[in-house]
Amino acid sequence: MANINLRRIGRRLKKARVAKHLTQEQLAELVDKSAAHIGLIERGERVPSLATFLDIISVLEVTADKILYDAVDYFSSSRLAEYDSDIEKLPKAKREKFFKMLDVYFGRD
8 A cells, every 4th residue: 555644634524614614513513424533534544435435525625636646656748738837827026936946956057
């Protein structure tokens, strides 16, 4: 089995839940689970079934790759698009500084 950091995944699920202004109890009701079960998942103490995971991300309106991006070797193009959108929002000076850092990282002149 892959080396999966359940705590990190749980934190991302919690962050998405909080962003939707839902309590654990409210999310639990929407996915037909107990609040205790949701808490275990968010703390990385329980691996949700695939059906439960899909129910949770559907309610939270997040994609699986946003939650699992470092749990698999494949790097989603949707994640790249998300970064691209974030970079476009930066003020020009910060965007240029960011690109200079990337140039250094990739060894470009």
